[in-house]
Amino acid sequence: xxxxxxxxxxxxxxxxxxxxxxxxxxxxxxxxxxxxxxxxxxxxxxxxxxxxxxxxxxxxxxxxxxxxxxxxxxxxxxxxxxxxxxxxxxxxxxxxxxxxxxxxxxxxxxxxxxxxxxxxxxxxxxxxxxxxxxxxxxxxxxxxxxxxxxxxxxxxxxxxxxxxxxxxxxxxxxxxxxxxxxxxxxxxxxxxxxxxxxxxxxxxxxxxxxxxxxxxxxxxxxxxxxxxxxxxxxxxxxxxxxxxxxxxxxxxxxxxxxxxxxxxxxxxxxxxxxxxxxxxxxxxxxxxxxxxxxxxxxxxxxxxxxxxxxxxxxxxxxxxxxxxxxxxxxxxxxxxxxxxxxxxx
Numbered sequence: 469x470x471x472x473x474x475x476x477x478x479x480x481x482x483x484x485x486x487x488x489x490x491x492x493x494x495x496x497x498x499x500x501x502x503x504x505x506x507x508x509x510x511x512x513x514x515x516x517x518x519x520x521x522x523x524x525x526x527x528x529x530x531x532x533x534x535x536x537x538x539x540x541x542x543x544x545x546x547x548x549x550x551x552x553x554x555x556x557x558x559x560x561x562x563x564x565x566x567x568x569x570x571x572x573x574x575x576x577x578x579x580x581x582x583x584x585x586x587x588x589x590x591x592x593x594x595x596x597x598x599x600x601x602x603x604x605x606x607x608x609x610x611x612x613x614x615x616x617x618x619x620x621x622x623x624x625x626x627x628x629x630x631x632x633x634x635x636x637x638x639x640x641x642x643x644x645x646x647x648x649x650x651x652x653x654x655x656x657x658x659x660x661x662x663x664x665x666x667x668x669x670x671x672x673x674x675x676x677x678x679x680x681x682x683x684x685x686x687x688x689x690x691x692x693x694x695x696x697x698x699x700x701x702x703x704x705x706x707x708x709x710x711x712x713x714x715x716x717x718x719x720x721x722x723x724x725x726x727x728x729x730x731x732x733x734x735x736x737x738x739x740x741x742x743x744x745x746x747x748x749x750x751x752x753x754x755x756x757x758x759x760x761x762x763x764x765x766x767x768x769x770x771x772x773x774x775x776x777x778x779x780x781x782x783x784x785x786x787x788x789x790x791x792x793x794x795x796x797x798x799x800x801x802x803x804x805x806x807x808x809x810x811x812x813x
Contacts, residue, residue: 477805484801486632488512488723490600491804493609493696495593495720495732498626502526502594506550508541512598513725516585517541521548526587527561528596534565534581591615592624593732595696600804602811610694614718614736621744622718622736623751627763631770633729634778634797636721639766640699641676641790646686649769650762659685665786673796676789683714691793696720710750712739735759 488494488511496511497518506519508531517531517540529550531541538554549560558566563582568574586597586606597606614620629636639645646653647661663678670690677688689701702714709715716736721729739747774780783791 477802477809480805481798481801484805485634485797486723486726488598488633489697489797489800489804490598491603491607493588493595493597493606494722496528496596496722496730497594498624499589499592499594504545506541506543506545508539510724511596511730512723514598515539516596517550518587518594519545519550521561526589526594528585528587528594529559529561529563530583532582533557534559534576534579535568540582591622591734593626600808602804602807607695609696611696612692612694612698612700612718614700614716614738615734619740620716620736620738621740621748622734623748623756625733625735625759625763627731627733627767628724629729629731629767629770630727631729631773632726633721633723634794635770635773636729636731636766637697637699637793637797638790639770640701640719640721641689641691641793642786643676643678643686643689643701643789644786649765650686653758653762659687663786665788667788667792674789674792676792689789691789691796693796709755710747711743712737712747731763733763 484490494511496516497507497509501507502518502520504520506517509516509518515531516528518526518528520526529540531539533540533552533554535552535555535557538552540550540552540559543553544551546558549558549566551558556569557576558569559582560566561584562580563584564578564580565576568576588595588609590611595609599605614622643665644663647659659681664680665676666679668675668677670692672694673690673692675688675690681687683704686701686703689699691697691699697720699719700716702716704714718734718736720732722732724730735751737747
């Protein structure tokens with residue numbers, strides 16, 4: 469006899485996987501998107517309002533006025549708080565109602581009504597922490613050296629894809645597709661179209677790599693869990709791409725909802741001084757358009773996957789990396805669902 473509790477638990481796990489794991493930091497917007505006016509966004513199926521105070525610090529709250537439910541993002545930025553367009557109710561960066569201008573001594577004032585999302589800005593992107601009832605406080609956020617060291621220069625690219633974020637993760641965790649989908653690319657037209665692959669454990673995740681080829685094509689990818697989930701890879705450049713070592717990519721896939729994803733890709737290179745200047749000039753004038761073409765190829769394939777594609781797959785050896793990543797995510801989802809149930813009593 470099937471246990472209905474187990475069925476319900478399985479549904480919750482699948483729902484959590486589709487919407488995005490909690491207890492993680494996610495990049496939610498490029499920094500340039502948040503200026504003077506409040507900005508409304510949806511991430512992990514949750515509506516947020518973002519704004520900057522007078523010191524330039526970004527704040528993030530649940531995008532809902534506690535009075536009637538209007539979007540705070542439609543209102544005004546008052547510095548340390550936002551005011552609702554509908555009736556002027558003011559909610560501060562701590563999620564508390566500062567003022568209800570239409571009523572004297574309103575009991576709503578002083579109440580903490582809106583969820584607060586901890587935020588950090590790193591390398592041109594705004595990260596937010598999405599907790600849950602079992603772990604609401606933010607975990608430590610650690611990012612790869614390419615995003616934290618002054619020895620690297622980087623460009624941030626963001627793109628909107630009409631697919632579930634797990635397809636985007638699978639795509640990056642699949643080095644072999646570079647030799648086929650991107651075979652006409654300026655940087656991925658070389659190397660063998662057949663390879664043996666293996667997974668190698670790291671302190672924060674694992675590397676999935678070709679065993680017989682290195683620094684020729686898209687030959688390896690790293691997944692890490694460091695308070696956020698990121699993927700890292702390298703693409704070798706020819707001599708015509710300027711000074712410096714291989715071109716690096718650090719990627720994140722942030723769920724908007726179950727059917728849409730915002731991808732963040734930092735294109736990085738370890739260069740300083742005049743080499744840095746040359747690399748940045750060449751990237752903007754020659755390489756950036758080529759890299760957008762590669763991303764567009766990924767987008768077209770992923771947005772046109774067959775319905776319920778993951779339910780009808782026949783995976784083989786080259787898919788060991790994405791299978792391992794899927795197991796990692798599912799195990800964490802099962803843990804979070806179980807701990808939520810215990811926390812709820």
